[in-house]
Amino acid sequence: DQQVKQNSPSLSVQEGRISILNCDYTNSMFDYFLWYKKYPAEGPTFLISISSIKDKNEDGRFTVFLNKSAKHLSLHIVPSQPGDSAVYFCAASPMNRDDKIIFGKGTRLHILP
Amino acid sequence: DAGVTQSPTHLIKTRGQQVTLRCSPKSGHDTVSWYQQALGQGPQFIFQYYEEEERQRGNFPDRFSGHQFPNYSSELNVNALLLGDSALYLCASSSRGSGRGYNEQFFGPGTRLTVL
Numbered sequence: 001d002q003q004v005k006q007n008s009p010s011l012s013v014q015e016g017r018i019s020i021l022n023c024d025y026t027n028s029m030f031d032y033f034l035w036y037k038k039y040p041a042e043g044p045t046f047l048i049s050i051s052s053i054k055d056k057n058e059d060g061r062f063t064v065f066l067n068k069s070a071k072h073l074s075l076h077i078v079p080s081q082p083g084d085s086a087v088y089f090c091a092a093s094p095m096n097r098d099d100k101i102i103f104g105k106g107t108r109l110h111i112l113p
Numbered sequence: 114d115a116g117v118t119q120s121p122t123h124l125i126k127t128r129g130q131q132v133t134l135r136c137s138p139k140s141g142h143d144t145v146s147w148y149q150q151a152l153g154q155g156p157q158f159i160f161q162y163y164e165e166e167e168r169q170r171g172n173f174p175d176r177f178s179g180h181q182f183p184n185y186s187s188e189l190n191v192n193a194l195l196l197g198d199s200a201l202y203l204c205a206s207s208s209r210g211s212g213r214g215y216n217e218q219f220f221g222p223g224t225r226l227t228v229l
């Protein structure tokens with residue numbers, strides 16, 4: 001049972017435009033939501049997070065939006081750059097902050113020149 | 114700071130064999146979590162070690178076991194390997210009591226295990 005779902009396996013975006021990656025979750029007990037970025041032959045790298053008490057968190061070119069009623073979050077990257085081409089994992093952590101992280105299957109983002 | 118390191122990088126085993134993977138956490142971290150990432154999937158939580166004890170466990174059989182040493186490094190052992198155990202095994206470290214409100218885990222590059 002997939003508790004964190006990323007329904008788009010891949011996404012292609014023109015350089016300079018906005019990239020929007022979507023994620024849905026099913027477990028109301030999730031307290032923190034995280035986005036990780038992964039390049040080939042490397043481990044996932046933490047990108048940005050959001051607490052369930054917030055609806056938006058911004059860090060430079062990256063903004064994460066959380067809609068708790070819809071159990072939906074999205075990652076916006078603007079402007080998109082070639083180095084953003086990677087696999088992006090949406091993840092969630094239950095209320096105990098020392099608990100496991102539950103990942104989605106990932107979305108491969110291609111930034112086109 | 115070397116970050117999280119894992120060894121070996123790649124490993125090839127045959128069905129029925131046993132394998133041991135190793136992980137050294139980021140400096141200052143005391144908690145190690147192991148994940149399995151099958152092809153086309155996201156990382157799946159196997160278990161977490163803190164103070165040399167298994168604290169959390171995901172939905173993995175007893176063939177998967179681990180250990181944490183006093184220096185916080187960790188091993189993942191898999192017995193009676195199956196073809197389906199072929200995956201990238203990721204180690205992540207974190208710090209309990211870090212003061213952060215979320216569990217920011219730092220991942221190593223992984224060990225690619227192929228079972229033939």
